Amino acid sequence: MSVARDALEETLEYHFRDPALLECALTHRSLIAEKNPAGTAADNERLEFLGDAILGFVVSDMLVAGHPDYAEGRLSKLKAHVVSASHLHEVAVRIRLGDCLLLGRGEELSGGRGKKALLANALEAVIAAAYLDGGIQPVRNFVAKHILGDLQVPEAGLQVTDYKSALQEMAQALKLPQPRYSIVEEHGPEHAKTFLVEVRVGRDWFSRAEGLSKKSAGQKAAQQVLQQLSDWGR
Structure with missing residues (x-):
């Protein structure tokens, strides 16, 4: 495991029992296309799919529990902001997720480590990997600290991001x-x-x-x- 990925585990405050799960979560399809064109190795797209669903559930659960006075419409707007690619990209940059990614040479040269969609997707994949390795609690801890942590809720009636x-x-x-x-x-x-x-x-x-x-x-x-x-x- 690289120094960057060790640092990522420190940030996550979770040590993977199965390091292969974390490695898969950080592996972009561009690397597989270059190194394993036969397709026998896995990239992070399936984990991204699962992570999207897990993140949506955890965020919804925590918003409902934390804001019992909010109507459904306000909760939906707040959740939409929290799980948006823009917000996830900011979180990914803050925890230096780009330093840990495993990219193909072409993606590396095109600045893949800083691309919004690529980083947001990788963050969802890491969330899925943490869930598969350690259950829901590591995910809840990470979401509470890094995704919902500094979120400031505006006064009633205001658009969350406007x-x-x-x-x-x-x-x-x-x-x-x-x-x-x-x-x-x-x-x-x-x-x-x-x-x-x-x-x-x-x-x-x-x-x-x-x-x-x-x-x-x-x-x-x-x-x-x-x-x-x-x-x-x-």
């Missing part, structure tokens, strides 16, 4: 200038850049936030200013 629209509406209601967004900084390789975005409402309200896209960074910054205005208006 803080920019909510901030614009609040600024209008408070007779404040419209929010202005600017990119302060961007860094990292082309396939995995991080953006620092600032939002200002007049001279008194502002915040900065980082994200793996300009959109996600802007949403996070808008959420923070929205909270400032909500606290001020109480």
